[in-house]
Amino acid sequence: MALVHLIYVSRAVAIPSMDAIVTLLDGAREHNRRMGLSGILCFGNGCYLQILEGAPVVVNRLFRRIMADPRHEDVSLLEYREVPQRHFADWHMGYGPHASQGQSEEAFTPYRFSPEEALVYLQRVAAHLQPEAQLAP
Numbered sequence: 001m002a003l004v005h006l007i008y009v010s011r012a013v014a015i016p017s018m019d020a021i022v023t024l025l026d027g028a029r030e031h032n033r034r035m036g037l038s039g040i041l042c043f044g045n046g047c048y049l050q051i052l053e054g055a056p057v058v059v060n061r062l063f064r065r066i067m068a069d070p071r072h073e074d075v076s077l078l079e080y081r082e083v084p085q086r087h088f089a090d091w092h093m094g095y096g097p098h099a100s101q102g103q104s105e106e107a108f109t110p111y112r113f114s115p116e117e118a119l120v121y122l123q124r125v126a127a128h129l130q131p132e133a134q135l136a137p
């Protein structure tokens, strides 16, 4: 079965509270588990960076919903391509706030990332996350 990954950046319309992030992740993880999706979500400096991995139809359908989500705007696709395997199979949606990378918030400028830089960043975030450490966003 074909596997794709999709990487995008967006801007939060308002800085989400921890409760808002937990609510978002709860819904996302439940849906993603059911649909065989994996990935990582980062937030910092008012911006989201997310990678979704899964079957093309499932990824496409979710991305349409994500683009229409009023919690963020300026959704910009960085990369969509077929991949031979998942990089983030351990997470239905891992969460890595930029601050957890030990850098200042302002240093997070994902709109400037090339697709390659985004993937490297996401892999670095994942390296600091426990597999399925999904209760402590």
Ligand SMILES: Cc1cc2nc3c(=O)[nH]c(=O)nc-3n(C[C@H](O)[C@H](O)[C@H](O)COP(=O)(O)O)c2cc1C
Binding pocket: 010, 024, 027, 028, 029, 031, 032, 041, 048, 050, 062, 065, 066, 067, 069, 071, 072, 093
């Ligand atoms: C930054 C961001 C990332 C999201 N990631 C996911 C995700 O990985 N999986 C998911 O099911 N929903 C995710 N959502 C929520 C969807 O946009 C949407 O609210 C959810 O799929 C419910 O869709 P519906 O309201 O059309 O039923 C995300 C929302 C935002 C703002």
